[in-house]
Amino acid sequence: MCTLVQFLALVRRDTGLMHGTDQGSAHDLPAPWARGANEDRGDEHGDPRRSPLPRADRGAAGTGVSLRDDGAAALAWAESYLASLRERRVLAQVAPGAIRSRLPATAPEEPEPFAAVLRDLDEVLMAGITHWQSPRFFAYFPSAGSEPAILAELLAAALNQVGILWRASPALQELEEVTLAWLAELLGLPAGWHGHIEDTASTGMVTALAAARAAKPGSRRVICSEHVHSAAAKAARLLELELRTVPGDEDFAMRADALDLDGACAVVATIGTTSSTAIDPIPAIAERCAAADVWLHVDAAYAGSAALCPELRPLFAGWERADSLAVNPHKWLFTPMDCSAFWTRRPGDVRRAFSLVPEFLRVQEDVVSLSEYSIPLGRRFRALKLWAVLRCYGRSGLQQRIREAIRLAALFEGWVRAQPGWELCAPRPFSLVCFRLAGSDEANEALLERVNATGEVFLSHTRLDGRYVLRLAVGNGRTTQDDVRFAWEVLRREADQLGGS
Numbered sequence: 001m002c003t004l005v006q007f008l009a010l011v012r013r014d015t016g017l018m019h020g021t022d023q024g025s026a027h028d029l030p031a032p033w034a035r036g037a038n039e040d041r042g043d044e045h046g047d048p049r050r051s052p053l054p055r056a057d058r059g060a061a062g063t064g065v066s067l068r069d070d071g072a073a074a075l076a077w078a079e080s081y082l083a084s085l086r087e088r089r090v091l092a093q094v095a096p097g098a099i100r101s102r103l104p105a106t107a108p109e110e111p112e113p114f115a116a117v118l119r120d121l122d123e124v125l126m127a128g129i130t131h132w133q134s135p136r137f138f139a140y141f142p143s144a145g146s147e148p149a150i151l152a153e154l155l156a157a158a159l160n161q162v163g164i165l166w167r168a169s170p171a172l173q174e175l176e177e178v179t180l181a182w183l184a185e186l187l188g189l190p191a192g193w194h195g196h197i198e199d200t201a202s203t204g205m206v207t208a209l210a211a212a213r214a215a216k217p218g219s220r221r222v223i224c225s226e227h228v229h230s231a232a233a234k235a236a237r238l239l240e241l242e243l244r245t246v247p248g249d250e251d252f253a254m255r256a257d258a259l260d261l262d263g264a265c266a267v268v269a270t271i272g273t274t275s276s277t278a279i280d281p282i283p284a285i286a287e288r289c290a291a292a293d294v295w296l297h298v299d300a301a302y303a304g305s306a307a308l309c310p311e312l313r314p315l316f317a318g319w320e321r322a323d324s325l326a327v328n329p330h331k332w333l334f335t336p337m338d339c340s341a342f343w344t345r346r347p348g349d350v351r352r353a354f355s356l357v358p359e360f361l362r363v364q365e366d367v368v369s370l371s372e373y374s375i376p377l378g379r380r381f382r383a384l385k386l387w388a389v390l391r392c393y394g395r396s397g398l399q400q401r402i403r404e405a406i407r408l409a410a411l412f413e414g415w416v417r418a419q420p421g422w423e424l425c426a427p428r429p430f431s432l433v434c435f436r437l438a439g440s441d442e443a444n445e446a447l448l449e450r451v452n453a454t455g456e457v458f459l460s461h462t463r464l465d466g467r468y469v470l471r472l473a474v475g476n477g478r479t480t481q482d483d484v485r486f487a488w489e490v491l492r493r494e495a496d497q498l499g500g501s
């Protein structure tokens with residue numbers, strides 16, 4: 001993990017190198033940090049902190065907001081926020097409409113200082129914040145943004161690249177391509193796949209199924225397990241495809257023997273289902289898809305990050321045969337919303353489904369823009385934050401945190417197994433534990449309500465085999481063994497009180 005200072009040093013080092021090789025360009029302005037402090041921003045003693053900012057830096061948009069002063073306050077706010085997470089109630093404890101009722105009905109007539117925004121963040125909005133960054137957030141699949149990615153988001157907003165086509169930001173497109181090639185290599189995927197970043201795996205699902213539909217006109221069925229994420233049903237509905245579900249086996253994985261590909265254009269198979277992280281039998285499914293010329297989309301939105309660890313790769317067997325694949329760095333790769341990696345080994349088919357270049361975007365360059373592979377025209381500079389994460393953690397840092405999350409989940413699983421009156425409800429290949437109190441659904445639901453109402457930890461639930469099941473998912477790089485132990489203590493304490501009440 002790198003600090004703010006280390007991160008800025010990394011960015012400086014690279015940009016400095018680039019300038020070093022491009023000395024002849026008359027259009028190159030000196031990099032902002034390369035300007036001497038005395039040159040245009042220091043006071044007579046050269047102390048940049050005491051000097052007035054150059055006019056251009058004083059809120060160029062005329063707001064009076066200064067990146068240096070207000071920016072420092074915002075960064076200090078972010079730093080102290082992240083340091084305070086264990087003291088905060090994880091799940092927002094407000095009634096619907098409570099936040100809205102404290103906000104003015106109209107925007108201000110006159111400009112306000114940025115300090116007013118920060119103040120209202122504290123005084124109004126924080127009550128309605130569920131702390132996804134909390135190390136005690138164990139619900140759904142955690143999504144925790146790390147320092148390098150947080151800083152990169154700031155820089156991406158400053159650069160405000162709008163990647164509508166390659167020339168609109170060559171760096172955006174080429175960094176996105178390189179970063180996804182890096183990530184593919186880290187995950188052990190085949191070299192040479194086309195990769196781009198979508199906002200979410202749900203959008204990636206639409207991309208995949210639209211490509212599948214276009215590649216096999218006349219076949220309008222999508223086949224998936226009964227445990228597939230609802231994003232598949234939504235995408236199928238939008239694309240007017242018929243979704244057919246295949247039953248799961250006793251481990252909640254798709255039963256490949258029940259796969260009927262008649263009339264199918266696509267199969268969606270999952271590695272790490274949302275409810276229980278079950279793994280569909282990808283090799284067998286891929287074999288059937290290849291024989292029937294059916295598109296295979298592998299949804300590894302949560303679990304895919306675990307392929308960083310070579311010892312876990314057997315769980316991903318066959319995914320290299322996918323026609324398209326989704327992995328969400330915004331789930332388990334320490335990258336804040338939103339960042340969903342999408343790869344395909346059939347870029348021509350994806351492009352045929354999506355490419356539509358109007359006259360006003362026609363160019364001479366012989367380069368395919370990323371906007372030709374998905375729904376949006378403009379794209380954010382999402383690659384910057386993912387690139388920062390991959391660089392500032394490195395392969396070893398990422399592996400270490402993935403392994404630690406799995407170790408913590410295994411520990412929790414062991415505690416549940418050893419405790420009379422509790423039961424495990426599904427196999428645990430990754431960092432999600434499915435468990436319940438031995439008792440009624442109502443008792444388990446009441447327990448979850450009690451636990452989450454304390455605000456001490458936050459867990460969520462699902463239904464497996466028709467039963468109400470609690471889920472504890474570890475995925476935040478800040479979560480420690482003490483946090484998981486604490487969650488177990490809260491669960492047992494509330495269960496005892498429930499039994500006694």
Ligand code: PLP
Pocket residue numbers: 141199200201202203229231270272273274299300301302328340
């Ligand atoms: N697929 C799986 C397996 C998921 O678990 C989820 C979300 O939890 C999704 C897809 C949807 O992800 P997104 O929120 O990026 O659309």
